[in-house]
């Protein structure tokens with residue numbers, strides 16, 4: 686029983702979305718594309734050099750310094766965030782943008798479904 690429990694606990698933690706270090710490879714990029722289309726594409730292009738909609742293009746977002754698309758008028762908060770977007774940072778940001786970057790002008794309540802977050806991040810990794 687103890688052994689079963691010790692194997693179950695990490696699985697439950699992951700299911701609860703506490704696994705911030707889950708590699709993006711855990712997600713399904715095709716399912717993530719659908720999430721992007723319904724939740725992000727109204728404000729973000731996915732194309733290289735894509736025009737700003739309300740937000741900047743997310744082409745190349747993984748590994749890109751925050752607030753760095755030339756010509757896009759970022760909030761002071763995003764411009765001075767001082768980090769590059771990694772899978773872990775996207776995991777922290779997407780469920781609660783204004784909690785992670787207070788003062789961001791991304792008016793998006795956050796993606797609360799952990800499986801959708803994993804899938805979306807797997808898709809964002811294909812934008813390069």
Ligand code: HEC
Nearest residue numbers: 724725728739740751752753759760763789790791792793
């Ligand atoms: C209502 C419009 C809107 C929606 C919907 C939206 N965003 Fe944004 N997003 C923005 C704006 C505006 C910014 C710029 C934020 C700032 O300057 O503070 C931004 C910034 C970002 C950034 C930082 C970009 C950079 O260059 O540093 C990421 C990453 C991001 N959004 C991802 C997403 C994803 C993924 C989704 C879908 C789940 C999404 N956004 C949905 C408007 C939106």
